[in-house]
Amino acid sequence: MPSMVVKQIRSWQIPQGVPLKPPELAFGAAVRLAIEFDGHGYSLLAAELDGDYSLSAWYPSLKSAEQSANERFGPTTKDWETLGMP
Numbered sequence: 001m002p003s004m005v006v007k008q009i010r011s012w013q014i015p016q017g018v019p020l021k022p023p024e025l026a027f028g029a030a031v032r033l034a035i036e037f038d039g040h041g042y043s044l045l046a047a048e049l050d051g052d053y054s055l056s057a058w059y060p061s062l063k064s065a066e067q068s069a070n071e072r073f074g075p076t077t078k079d080w081e082t083l084g085m086p
Contacts, residue, residue, distance in 0.1 A: 003036040003043070006062065007080040011049060018074040024053050031073060035065045035080075044069055 009032070016027050025031070030049040035042050038058075042065040046055040055072075059065040069075055 003038045005034050005083050006037050006042070007035040007066075007082055009033040009075055009080055012073060012075055012079070015074045018072065020071040021074075022053065022055070022072060025051075029053075033069055033073060033075065033080075035062065035069070037062075046073065 012031050012033055014021060014025060014027055014029050014031065018027070021027065025048065029051070031053070032047050032049060034045045036045060041058055041060045042062050044055065044057045044059065044065045046069075047053070057065075057068060059068060066077060066080070
């Protein structure tokens, strides 16, 4: 089964106070976020819009991928655009 994007945020600015913000990124940096389903689990994908930072991390559940995104970048569940659910 090919991976399928289930949620995305096309442009997100990292707010102040994000507890596990990647040190390579400044507060206010713009990133594109996506969560893909691969048939077994979920990958959190992040890419800085105007830089070289990227992240790919696998999680066993959608909830754990969203929680990691919240801790690293700051979006809440309501900030995501839902594209499809497997």
